[in-house]
Amino acid sequence: MTLPAYVKASAAVHVAAGATVLLSPPAWPWALGAVAANHLVLTGGGLWPRSRWLGRNWTRLPAAAAARQEIAITLDDGPDPEVTPAVLDLLDAQKARATFFVIASAAARHPALCREIVRRGHSVQNHSDRHAYTFSLLGPRGLAREIGTAQSRIGEVAGVAPRWFRAPAGLRNPFLAPVLERLGLELVSWTRRGFDTVRREPAGVLARLCDRLAPGDILLLHDGNAARTADGQPVVLAVLPALLEQARAAGLHPTTLADALPQPREDATGSLAAATQ
Numbered sequence: 001m002t003l004p005a006y007v008k009a010s011a012a013v014h015v016a017a018g019a020t021v022l023l024s025p026p027a028w029p030w031a032l033g034a035v036a037a038n039h040l041v042l043t044g045g046g047l048w049p050r051s052r053w054l055g056r057n058w059t060r061l062p063a064a065a066a067a068r069q070e071i072a073i074t075l076d077d078g079p080d081p082e083v084t085p086a087v088l089d090l091l092d093a094q095k096a097r098a099t100f101f102v103i104a105s106a107a108a109r110h111p112a113l114c115r116e117i118v119r120r121g122h123s124v125q126n127h128s129d130r131h132a133y134t135f136s137l138l139g140p141r142g143l144a145r146e147i148g149t150a151q152s153r154i155g156e157v158a159g160v161a162p163r164w165f166r167a168p169a170g171l172r173n174p175f176l177a178p179v180l181e182r183l184g185l186e187l188v189s190w191t192r193r194g195f196d197t198v199r200r201e202p203a204g205v206l207a208r209l210c211d212r213l214a215p216g217d218i219l220l221l222h223d224g225n226a227a228r229t230a231d232g233q234p235v236v237l238a239v240l241p242a243l244l245e246q247a248r249a250a251g252l253h254p255t256t257l258a259d260a261l262p263q264p265r266e267d268a269t270g271s272l273a274a275a276t277q
Contacts, residue, residue, distance in 0.1 A: 049170025049189045055177025058164070058188040058261060059218065065260040066216030071247060073098040073254045074190065075236070076127055076166065077197075077224025079106055079113040083234045084223045088120055090237070094244040096254040101127035101166045101188075104150035106224065111157040118158050123256035126150050126162035126185065136171035143179045151183060163264050164188045164257055186264040188257060193220035194239065200227050202238035209239070210246050218257075219243070 050059045061072055078084045079102055091098055100117050102124055107114040117124055128135060129150040138146060147165060155161040165185045167176065172187075180187060194205035209219050221243075226234040247254060 049167070054172060054174050055180070056186055058186065058257075060191055061216040061218060061260045062262065063216070065255070066214075069215045069252050070255045070260055071213070071215065071252045072218045072257055072260055073221065073240075073243070074101060074166070074188070074218060074257070075099070075221050075223040076101045077106075077131065077222050077226075078102055079110045079117065080224045080226070081110055081113060083226055083236065084113055084117070086234075086237050087223045087240065088117065088122070090240045090244070091122070091254075092120060094241075094248065094254075096244050096247075097121055097123075097256045097259070098254060099123040099125055099164075099257045100223065101125045101164075102154060103127050103131045103224065104129040104153040105131075107157050108153050114154070114157045115159065118160060121256075123258040124154060124158045124160065124162065125188070125257065126154055126165045128165075128168050129153065131168045133168070135168045136173050138173075138175070140175045140179060143175055144182070147179060147183060147185070151185070164261070184264055186261075188218065188261075190220040191217040196235045196239060197222050197225050197227050200229055200235060202229060202235055202242075205235055205239050206242050206246075209243055213246065213250060213252070215252060 051057065060066070061070060073096065075087060075098055078087075078100055084100075087098075100122060102114060102117075104126070107124075114124060126147065127150070129146050132146070135143075135146065151162060163185065164187070165180055165183075166188050170189055176187070192209060192211065194209045196205045199205050209221075221236050221239065223234075223236055226236045229235055229238055244254065
């Protein structure tokens with residue numbers, strides 16, 4: 001099992017602090033301060049969805065995909081029987097492909113819809129089993145159970161096993177990377193998001209997504225838990241057509257993560273190192 005370098009360094013801080021207290025008890029305030037500071041930085045890494053401090057994390061597509069003028073539109077928290085079919089129709093109208101990070105329990109409730117996503121040429125990936133707000137507080141066993149159950153459920157209903165994982169709300173802890181490695185998954189976050197679960201103004205969501213839109217971007221929208229406009233329309237349905245039109249005008253081609261990213265565990269060091277924007 002490969003631990004992230006920062007997690008290894010954190011372990012070393014704890015060992016050094018313990019040794020300091022044993023060898024020089026009066027120095028315990030300094031040792032305690034070092035451990036506390038380390039925990040604060042670890043917590044910050046977990047609360048920053050785009051960070052790579054706690055392990056590999058795709059925030060952009062690799063250079064080869066960017067050279068092909070590709071972007072990835074990703075949709076979280078579905079499938080939703082009201083919103084997802086409309087999203088699929090909008091994507092079909094523009095001949096665009098997207099990646100759906102589904103909640104496995106929702107996929108199990110709507111298996112035909114999950115299969116329809118795949119049938120139309122899109123990608124279905126792992127967004128946990130229950131999307132629990134306490135996800136980032138789970139230990140190794142809890143994470144393995146939550147993600148592993150989702151992996152089995154999604155593979156069964158979609159017919160294709162996920163290769164990538166997105167943490168609920170993007171929040172995680174140092175135990176996640178080793179669990180993902182054991183399950184053969186890699187973490188994907190995003191280049192930018194529109195906050196379309198809380199913002200009710202499509203123009204503002206669209207502006208956030210299209211600000212400096214460039215090849216290689218990974219964009220985050222939601223077909224589940226979508227906010228509603230003043231007239232009750234899911235925000236994603238108001239934003240997606242304009243987003244696809246702006247992407248096309250810029251010569252960008254929406255593709256799936258399955259087509260754009262290398263297989264998990266392949267050497268992606270160069271692309272990952274570039275994924276810091």
